[in-house]
Amino acid sequence: MELGLSGLASGFDWKSVVDQLVEVERAPQRRAQREQYEVSEKNRILSLIKDELGALQNKSKVLKDSHLYQSRTTSVSDSTIGSSSVSSGAALGNYEFEFFQKATTGSQRGGVDAGKVVDSTAVIGSNGFGVGITTGTITINDEIITVETTDTLATLFTKVTTADSDLSMAYDISADKITLASSSGSMLVLGSSNDT
Incomplete structure (x- = not known):
């Protein structure tokens, strides 16, 4: 416990004068601390702005890509029946196809000597x-x-x-x-x- 009596004998309150002088001497230090804090805050805010501008720049690169606007996708409800593909820039739309029968390969062979010898000059x-x-x-x-x-x-x-x-x-x-x-x-x- 600090006990102090100032100016008891002289009637002069020297403690308040000393406190005020100390405050006056610390004013530049407090100003420097305040300025340091403000600079630190400005740096923090500038860093946030830089990060946001970087994110904006990356997003703008995506927006500049012509494939973004020209890209197309396709889907097939039953991949066992067929497949689909599309090139960029194709007309937009939904197309539905209904298949009644899948095509099959076939060939027809005649028997040996099924007809006469063919004459390429005859009708x-x-x-x-x-x-x-x-x-x-x-x-x-x-x-x-x-x-x-x-x-x-x-x-x-x-x-x-x-x-x-x-x-x-x-x-x-x-x-x-x-x-x-x-x-x-x-x-x-x-x-x-x-x-x-």
């Missing part, structure tokens, strides 16, 4: 094929080719290659086989529901 109506030939149309790669009973194989081959220059058609007499091919290796689409 196809009497050429020895195992089935009767009538006038009609056949679609190959969306090109409709008219077949006449008065056509020869050579004429028919010319009609096919004229309709689609990517196609080649030939008859191999030794194998007794007609070959239809795409010069570019593209997939062939044969037939249409409108063929006769």
Whole structure:
């Protein structure tokens, strides 16, 4: 316990004068502490602003990416039936497809010597094929080719290659086989529901 009496004998309160002088001497120290605190707060606030600006810059980079606005996604309800893909920039929309039957591969082979020997110069109506030939149309790669009973194989081959220059058609007499091919290796689409 501190006990002090100031100015008891002289009547002068020297303790309050000393306290005030000490306060005056500490004023620059308190001002420096206050300034130090303010600088520290400014640094803390500037650091927060820097972090927020960095986050904003990262988000703005994402917004500048053209793929953000052009990207597309697809989904298929049953992946056992099919798959889907889409390129960026494709038109937006929902597309629904209903499949009634899945396509299957197939081929038809005739028996050995099912018809007569084929003459590539004779008209196809009497050429020895195992089935009767009538006038009609056949679609190959969306090109409709008219077949006449008065056509020869050579004429028919010319009609096919004229309709689609990517196609080649030939008859191999030794194998007794007609070959239809795409010069570019593209997939062939044969037939249409409108063929006769």
